[in-house]
Amino acid sequence: MAYSGATFGSTQGHIQVSPEIQKWFATLDRDHSGRITATELKSALANGQGSTFSDTACKLMIGMFDKEKKGTIDIQEFQALFNYVNAWLGVFRGFDHDNSGSIQESELSAALTQMGYRFSPEFIKFLIQKSDFNQHQSISIDQFIVLCVQIQRFTEAFRQRDAQQSGTISIAFEDFLSVALNCSV
Amino acid sequence: MAYSGATFGSTQGHIQVSPEIQKWFATLDRDHSGRITATELKSALANGQGSTFSDTACKLMIGMFDKEKKGTIDIQEFQALFNYVNAWLGVFRGFDHDNSGSIQESELSAALTQMGYRFSPEFIKFLIQKSDFNQHQSISIDQFIVLCVQIQRFTEAFRQRDAQQSGTISIAFEDFLSVALNCSV
Numbered sequence: 001m002a003y004s005g006a007t008f009g010s011t012q013g014h015i016q017v018s019p020e021i022q023k024w025f026a027t028l029d030r031d032h033s034g035r036i037t038a039t040e041l042k043s044a045l046a047n048g049q050g051s052t053f054s055d056t057a058c059k060l061m062i063g064m065f066d067k068e069k070k071g072t073i074d075i076q077e078f079q080a081l082f083n084y085v086n087a088w089l090g091v092f093r094g095f096d097h098d099n100s101g102s103i104q105e106s107e108l109s110a111a112l113t114q115m116g117y118r119f120s121p122e123f124i125k126f127l128i129q130k131s132d133f134n135q136h137q138s139i140s141i142d143q144f145i146v147l148c149v150q151i152q153r154f155t156e157a158f159r160q161r162d163a164q165q166s167g168t169i170s171i172a173f174e175d176f177l178s179v180a181l182n183c184s185v
Numbered sequence: 186m187a188y189s190g191a192t193f194g195s196t197q198g199h200i201q202v203s204p205e206i207q208k209w210f211a212t213l214d215r216d217h218s219g220r221i222t223a224t225e226l227k228s229a230l231a232n233g234q235g236s237t238f239s240d241t242a243c244k245l246m247i248g249m250f251d252k253e254k255k256g257t258i259d260i261q262e263f264q265a266l267f268n269y270v271n272a273w274l275g276v277f278r279g280f281d282h283d284n285s286g287s288i289q290e291s292e293l294s295a296a297l298t299q300m301g302y303r304f305s306p307e308f309i310k311f312l313i314q315k316s317d318f319n320q321h322q323s324i325s326i327d328q329f330i331v332l333c334v335q336i337q338r339f340t341e342a343f344r345q346r347d348a349q350q351s352g353t354i355s356i357a358f359e360d361f362l363s364v365a366l367n368c369s370v
Contacts, residue, residue, distance in 0.1 A: 055240050069314075123359070129254075130366055154365045158358055168357045173343055174308070176354070180339045181315055184369030 017079045025075045035072035038062045045085065047140045048101035057142035060149060061085070088145045102138035104128075111144075117151070153183035202264045210260045220257035223247045230270065232325045233286035242327035245334060246270070273330045287323035289313075296329075302336070338368035 017025075028040045038058040045053040061084070065077040073081060093099075095107040103111070109124045119127075131143040139147065157179045161169040171179075202210075213225045223243040230238040246269070250262040258266060278284075280292040288296070294309045304312075316328040324332065342364045346354040356364075 119359075123363070126363070127366070150366060150369070151362065154362055155358075158361055162358075168355055169361070170353055170355050172353045173340075173347075174304075176343055177336065177339055178308070178311070180365055180368065181312070181335060183365065184335070 015076055015079045015083070017075055021079045021082060022075065025078050028078075033072075035070070035074050036078065037072050041073075041078075041081075045142070047142045049140045051140075053142040054146070057146050060146055064149075085145070088148070089141060092141050092144050100138070102140050103144065104138045108139065108144075112148075112151075115148070117155075150183065154179075157183055200261055200264045200268070202260055206264045206267060207260065210263050213263075218257075220255070220259050221263065222257050226258075226263075226266075230327070232327045234325045236325075238327040239331070242331050245331055249334075270330070273333070274326060277326050277329050285323070287325050288329065289323045293324065293329075296333075297336075300333070302340075335368065339364075342368055 024044065025036065028036045028044055030040070038055070041062060042052050042055065042058045045058070047053055061081055062071060062073055065073050065081045065084070067077065091111065092103065095111045096103050097107065105121075105124055105128055108128060109119070109121070112119060112124070127147060128137065128139060131139045131147050158169060159165075161171060209229065210221065213221045213229055215225070223240070226247060227237050227240065227243045230243070232238050246266055247256060247258055250258050250266045250269070252262065276296065277288065280296045281288050282292065290306075290309055290313055293313060294304070294306070297304055297309070312332060313322065313324060316324045316332050343354060344350075346356060
C-alpha cells in the first residue's frame with residue numbers, strides 16, 4: 001500500500017482545563033459568551049514566523065473541536081485544541097532541525113514518511129508549493145497542520161471506499177464532490 | 186449526466202490595460218517591483234460586507250492569473266483578474282435579488298442550476314455551511330467565487346477521468362490525493 005498515515009490527539013472526552021487556559025480563554029472571549037470564534041482564536045496563535053495562524057488554519061481547527069457545529073468553541077474544546085496544537089508543535093519541532101520555525105522539503109519528506117506515507121520527491125515539492133503562500137520554499141507550523149490534516153482526511157475518505165485495500169477506488173460524481181469539498185479546508 | 190458546469194472568463198491572451206487599472210496597480214505595488222502579491226491584492230478587493238476578500242480568495246485568484254507561478258501578478262494579469270472578478274460580480278448580483286451583498290440558499294441553488302449543475306437541497310445546504318465562515322447562513326462574493334471555482338475544478342478533474350461520461354470514475358490513491366489537494370484552495 002502506498003498510503004498509511006498516522007493520526008494523534010483526540011477531540012473527544014472530558015478534558016481538565018488548566019488555570020493558564022482559563023485565563024487565556026477569558027481574555028479571548030471578549031463578549032463573555034463562553035465561546036470563542038475562529039477570529040478570536042486567530043489572535044491567540046502565533047506561528048513562529050512573526051504572524052498569527054492563517055484564517056484557514058483557525059477555521060480548520062474550530063471545525064475539528066466544535067462539537068455543536070456552531071463555528072465556536074467553549075473552554076473545554078479550547079483546551080483540547082490547545083493540546084492538539086502542542087502535539088503538532090512537537091512533531092514540527094522534531095523535524096525543524098535548524099530551529100528556523102519553518103520546515104523545508106527534506107524535513108517535510110521525513111515527517112510524512114514517519115507518518116507512514118510514501119510520496120515521490122515531486123509530490124513533496126508540490127505540497128510545499130501548494131502550502132507556501134509567501135514563496136519561502138518552506139512551510140510554517142500552521143501550514144504544516146493544515147497540510148497534514150488535509151492529507152489525513154483525504155486518505156481516510158479514500159480508505160473508507162477502498163474496502164479491498166487495492167489502492168484504487170470507484171467513485172460517483174456527487175460523492176467525489178462531497179469528499180473533495182468536505183475534506184478540503 | 187448530473188454534472189455540466191459553465192466556465193467563463195479567460196486567463197490567456199493580451200489584455201488592454203485601462204488608465205484606472207494602471208493607477209490602481211501603481212498604488213498597490215508599493216515596492217515598484219512591477220508585480221503584486223496576494224497580500225497586496227487583498228487590500229484592493231472589498232467584498233461588499235465591510236471586509237476585504239479572504240486570504241483564500243486572493244490566493245486562489247493570484248494562482249489563476251500568475252502565469253509564471255511566482256505567487257505574484259503583473260499589471261496585465263491584474264487587469265485580467267479585475268475583469269474576471271467583475272464577471273463574477275455580475276453573476277452574483279444577478280442572483281442577489283434583495284441586493285444584500287450576500288446570497289442565501291435559494292439564490293445559490295438558482296445560480297448553480299444556471300451554471301448547469303443539478304444538486305440536491307441537502308447538498309446546497311452543505312455548500313453554504315462549508316463556505317459561510319461567519320455563520321450568517323449566506324455567502325459573500327469572495328466566498329461565492331471560491332466555491333464556484335472549486336466546484337468547477339473538481340468537475341473538470343472528474344470529467345477528464347470519466348471518458349465514457351458514465352458519472353463514475355476509477356481513481357488510484359496518489360492521483361486522488363493530487364486532484365484533491367490541487368483543486369482545493
